[in-house]
Amino acid sequence: MKIIIKREEPIRLYHHPRDVTVRPKSKKVDTFNSDGSPLETFDLIDKEVSWDEDHERDLMELILTLNVK
Secondary structure (H helix, E strand, O other): OEEEEEOOOEEEEEOOHHHEEEEOOOOEEEEEOOOOOEEEEEEEEEEEEEEEEEOOOOEEEEEEEEEEO
16 A cells, blocks of 8 residues: 655655544644654645556555645
8 A cells, every 4th residue: 555645746655554644524634653653744635546556566556645735
């Protein structure tokens, strides 16, 4: 799984869901350090979910792109 946080360009890339929390009602995205401590909060604009397919390696990966401001 890839979680991409981006504005115009990607800001950060995460691979573990525990590192990012999306709060849809308040439209916030919280990020965390590897030790679980808060890192940064962003305002959520929208989200996109897609699949990345690698036919050569026979793999599929879920990609969640979070557009923030």
